[in-house]
Amino acid sequence: AQTVTQSQPEMSVQEAETVTLSCTYDTSESDYYLFWYKQPPSRQMILVIRQEAYKQQNATENRFSVNFQKAAKSFSLKISDSQLGDAAMYFCAYDSSGSARQLTFGSGTQLTVLP
């Protein structure tokens, strides 16, 4: 079974600065997807970014980018020019490409943005 580990329960960043959230995972599969989801105080889960394992190029979405290291099984999220609205719980998730199609989530990192 796959496991996803987020070793930073809490992080803080100054507004306009850059912060990196860490995620590692364990799998024996070669083909899979990884996601970062954001959960603001409203509780609504929002997809931030997606990475396909077969792509060497790191995904980017505006101020959000990932550092995907397949050999190290590492998938970190970088938030540039942090804004107050980025304050949320962030979850890393693993998507097996197999038939079960289940997402395995990490325990989350609570991000605080300081004005």
Place this chain on the structure above:
Amino acid sequence: NAGVTQTPKFQVLKTGQSMTLQCAQDMNHNSMYWYRQDPGMGLRLIYYSASEGTTDKGEVPNGYNVSRLNKREFSLRLESAAPSQTSVYFCASSETGVSYNEQFFGPGTRLTVL
């Protein structure tokens, strides 16, 4: 387009009571999921339904039952609630036939069992 809707948003039960959490999606997705979220543990899969008429257990199915009523609706039932089932419950849906399993989530139900 409402996406994924859940009812109720909040619920307080006494130990031993039963209730059903409702979920509906209007995106014509085949797959639907029920998760629970507990502090420090992320989201854990309770049950999922890959298509209408099928359901399968996830990581933490004990104490729950599900019904895939039709393609749109997927309900979660607690037959005899226990304090350990105090949690936030999320329903999600996703397409099948695509390469990645992007799931769309409802707003959640906060359940307290006294």
